[in-house]
Amino acid sequence: MVRFHYPPTFDESIENVAKAIREGNTCGDGDFTFKCKEWIEKKIGVCGAYLVSSGSDALEHAAMLAVEPGDEIIVPSFTFVTSASSFARQGATPVFVDIRPDTMNIDENLIEDAITPKTKAIVPVHYAGVGCEMDKIMEIAKKHNLLVIEDAAQAVMSKYKDKYLGSIGDIGCFSFHETKNYSMGEGGATLIRDDEELSDLAERKRESGTNRRRYIRGELDKYTWEFLGSSFLASELSAAYLLPQLEKADLINENRNHYFNMYMEMMADLAKEGIVELPTIPDTCSYNAHMFYFKCKDIDVRTEYIRYMMEDKQIKVMSHYIPLHDTNGGRKYARFHGEDKWTTKESERLVRLPLFYDMGDDLVERIVQETKAFFLK
Numbered sequence: 001m002v003r004f005h006y007p008p009t010f011d012e013s014i015e016n017v018a019k020a021i022r023e024g025n026t027c028g029d030g031d032f033t034f035k036c037k038e039w040i041e042k043k044i045g046v047c048g049a050y051l052v053s054s055g056s057d058a059l060e061h062a063a064m065l066a067v068e069p070g071d072e073i074i075v076p077s078f079t080f081v082t083s084a085s086s087f088a089r090q091g092a093t094p095v096f097v098d099i100r101p102d103t104m105n106i107d108e109n110l111i112e113d114a115i116t117p118k119t120k121a122i123v124p125v126h127y128a129g130v131g132c133e134m135d136k137i138m139e140i141a142k143k144h145n146l147l148v149i150e151d152a153a154q155a156v157m158s159k160y161k162d163k164y165l166g167s168i169g170d171i172g173c174f175s176f177h178e179t180k181n182y183s184m185g186e187g188g189a190t191l192i193r194d195d196e197e198l199s200d201l202a203e204r205k206r207e208s209g210t211n212r213r214r215y216i217r218g219e220l221d222k223y224t225w226e227f228l229g230s231s232f233l234a235s236e237l238s239a240a241y242l243l244p245q246l247e248k249a250d251l252i253n254e255n256r257n258h259y260f261n262m263y264m265e266m267m268a269d270l271a272k273e274g275i276v277e278l279p280t281i282p283d284t285c286s287y288n289a290h291m292f293y294f295k296c297k298d299i300d301v302r303t304e305y306i307r308y309m310m311e312d313k314q315i316k317v318m319s320h321y322i323p324l325h326d327t328n329g330g331r332k333y334a335r336f337h338g339e340d341k342w343t344t345k346e347s348e349r350l351v352r353l354p355l356f357y358d359m360g361d362d363l364v365e366r367i368v369q370e371t372k373a374f375f376l377k
């Protein structure tokens with residue numbers, strides 16, 4: 001079976017992990033973690049970056065900083081579970097609004113109508129690594145005094161205008177899961193844009209709600225429990241694995257964009273015939289090529305295409321999220337505001353193809369050939 005993803009694999013990662021093990025520096029916040037943190041702060045442009053054990057941890061970490069029981073947050077329904085559940089765990093209610101069919105991102109024009117006196121934050125999700133309309137979202141947040149927490153799990157190294165995604169909202173959440181562009185196996189980071197006080201709070205919430213980090217830095221002679229937090233720290237082994245990938249981020253980005261552009265060019269004729277729809281990358285977005293997807297005519301065509309690729313051709317292709325409002329969890333912990341005009345309809349047509357660092361031109365060509373064989377048969 002042709003794999004759907006394969007993480008970037010560099011010898012430096014293996015050497016780094018071996019070094020950390022030999023030296024017995026394996027818990028959180030060692031040298032490798034510090035270097036990853038510094039890389040994110042400098043490259044992405046934020047005042048604080050905290051490595052955590054998953055993208056979901058970053059969202060829970062952010063939720064602990066942003067909401068209290070009874071609050072509401074606004075988020076799309078077409079997203080991963082923890083974009084919403086992280087806030088529900090803090091006792092807040094996720095309020096879903098519809099997406100735009102072109103980017104599958106939250107429709108910025110529907111946000112304002114969903115705001116109530118309980119609303120605390122807007123949580124834009126940059127689907128496939130394509131930026132939401134951040135100017136408009138930041139403007140709404142400013143007007144209504146709301147926080148913006150970017151779910152930039154898929155968007156590491158993508159930009160909106162001249163800024164990296166994850167650095168525009170008050171808080172940004174990255175994932176370094178194996179399926180994302182840069183891998184720790186399981187991992188993530190919480191980013192604080194420019195608020196030093198919030199960054200200090202983030203540091204302490206990540207240390208189980210203590211001032212332990214200040215104690216380790218020698219600023220205190222003992223550490224104590226201050227408020228609620230959790231041990232969100234990532235292992236030093238995962239940071240040792242991640243660092244060389246971050247150092248080669250531009251190379252990985254170019255390489256992925258090359259394959260993404262190949263798909264776009266080779267599938268253009270199918271799109272021109274109206275057989276499939278290709279993704280839209282707005283001019284405002286410079287892209288990390290996290291994902292290549294297209295849309296079929298309807299769910300029946302998609303089901304048959306996935307069956308053909310998986311069973312007949314042994315190539316892994318995948319559908320994506322079941323809209324959260326249409327799940328048991330979504331019904332129990334969240335609500336949908338307004339009309340579901342696009343979320344369900346568009347999610348049912350979407351299919352993702354393999355795209356990973358170093359996959360090779362031949363593989364892209366083969367996947368497109370088989371895809372054309374299916375649609376033009």
Ligand SMILES: *Cc1c(COP(=O)(O)O)cnc(C)c1O
Binds near residue numbers: 080082125175176187
């Ligand atoms: C992957 C992902 C997450 C969660 O990240 P994990 O590291 O898997 O916990 C959250 N939101 C979105 C949009 C994601 O793609």
